[in-house]
Amino acid sequence: MSEEIGTEKLRTYDEINQKIKRGDAIVLTADEFIKTVEESGLEKASKEVDVVTTGTFGAMCSSGAFINFGHADPPIKMFKCWLNDVPAYKGLAAVDCYIGATAMSETEGFEYGGGHVIEDLVSGKEIELRAEAYGTDCYPRRSIETTLTINDLNQAVLLNPRNAYERYNAATNSTDKILYTYMGTLLPCYGNITYCGAGQLSPLYKDKGFETIGIGTRIFLGGGVGYIVGEGTQHNPQNQLGTIMVRGDLKQMSSHYLRGATYHKYGTTLYVGVGIPLPIINERVAASVALKDDEIFTNILDYGIPSRNRPAVKKVSYTELKSGKVEINQKEIRSSSLSSYKVAKEIAITLKNWIIEGIFLLNRPAELIPNYREFKPLEVRGREPRVRDIMTREIIVGKPNDDIKSVAKILITKGVDHLPIVDNEGKLIGIITSWDLAKAVAHDKRQLHEIMTSKVITAKEDEVIDTVIRRMEQHNISGVPIVDQSNHIIGILTTDDISRKLVRRVIA
């Protein structure tokens, strides 16, 4: 018979807090607890140790802060507002706003965003506030421009809808182009692997049954004390992808544990430090806390595939990822982290010291976080333009032995820039552009096969237009032949088709 989730069988929260107040609670970090279990076994360790601390420090895009500015005289009902040129959400009362980590500066773009504003606020730096309003009988002012620091604010509350993923996918790139993603820089042809999460220090993985983590759990947040508000968005605990929503007073926090960041060609974000104390209330919790890096697995996904369902290249443990190299297809690939394990360890140690010093007590959650939650995708209803809707079906093709001069004539008379080259069965084997023809003339070449590009970037007719546009941008090309499953050419899609036909559809 299984006992109820969250049963305080080994010790209660009250007992733990009494010990903390007396100064005799046994507190270890998750790293230390693992060693203790290895030395003396799980049963003995779970009897001895009262609390285990965890930590993680990584980019958490679903982060931001609620701010109340106080009222100016005459007062303003801010309709739009900017902090250091970063737009904040103003669909709230007159002088409340929410500054989100991924909002980007209207003047500096990717280099400065909401995450940086939060870091600068916490550092005590002066921030420029700009706001616009339409003026009402009760709020006559129409604009405001001033500077402020965190001390001028009534409230500055960090409230992050999704933090501290239990674990996360690792990333690699099968394509022949360098990719800049939210998983960092991915070199071409499986050139490297990036991962995030603290593995055996990861707060949520260490209580994977969600027996102690819930609404009201007191935590380390950004260098100060925070609380868990509830499950995070996209909480998916049945796949070990649980998340939490957290809040804390920004005024207590430190820029050492809250850092604005930029992912190149992706956007801005915020590195957030989160540490959760786990009370060893029963042996299941102890067993989860004792999990080691080699027992925590994740998938390396191919970020070269721009789809929701990226294929898994390999299942790996955090031990492998942290070793700095992972084998894929008999080749050793370098792996490195995006979250900081060094700072994660610091967080676990700091939280441990707070508890030992008696300045941090554990809070029994009012309600535990669910350990099952349906995980839904977003279905796109209605007609979305696909390649087949706008591609050109009447195509002119060439054969490898065609004479360049006659081909040039065809391109001119038909007014096309791309000439797919096919074999006798109509299968695509190359492509020629008008630029290739100019080169052919310059180098005195005669036949198409001498100048054609044989590694052709193609698309399928059922692909969404945006995916194909991104592919053309990545390869810096202006057209793609459309092929079927057996590589027979069935059409062509050019930037010309996209600009003319797509725009016309939108207008219609």
Add this chain to the structure above:
Amino acid sequence: MKLKLIYSRENLGKPVLSEVISKTNLPINILEAKITLNTGEMLIDVPAIGEKLKEVSSLFQKAGLIVKEITRTIEIDRERCISCGACVSPCPVRAIIQDLNWDIDFNEQKCVGCGICVDACPVRAIRML
């Protein structure tokens, strides 16, 4: 010592590097090369110091190339660095590694100054020199 060679339109077609290698008998390594129709830039590693290095440089100069000694490539601001590792695996020449304490360790000798780490750093702690 790493040298940056700048080719002009006039000397672009000449096998300057091969000539220098055969004259000096040094195993010069090409680290990076960007050659277009009009200009060319090459980063090479010359396993020599002192007089021998001077000889190599002057051979390139006589052939009409501009030669720059590359002593330093990037600088890591340790105050800003959060030791995350985002720059580590993208480094194509393994010049950046993480030590046992997860601190970032940079090997100037190996660095070819490609700048991938500069873009990869989320907290902008790395800059090109």
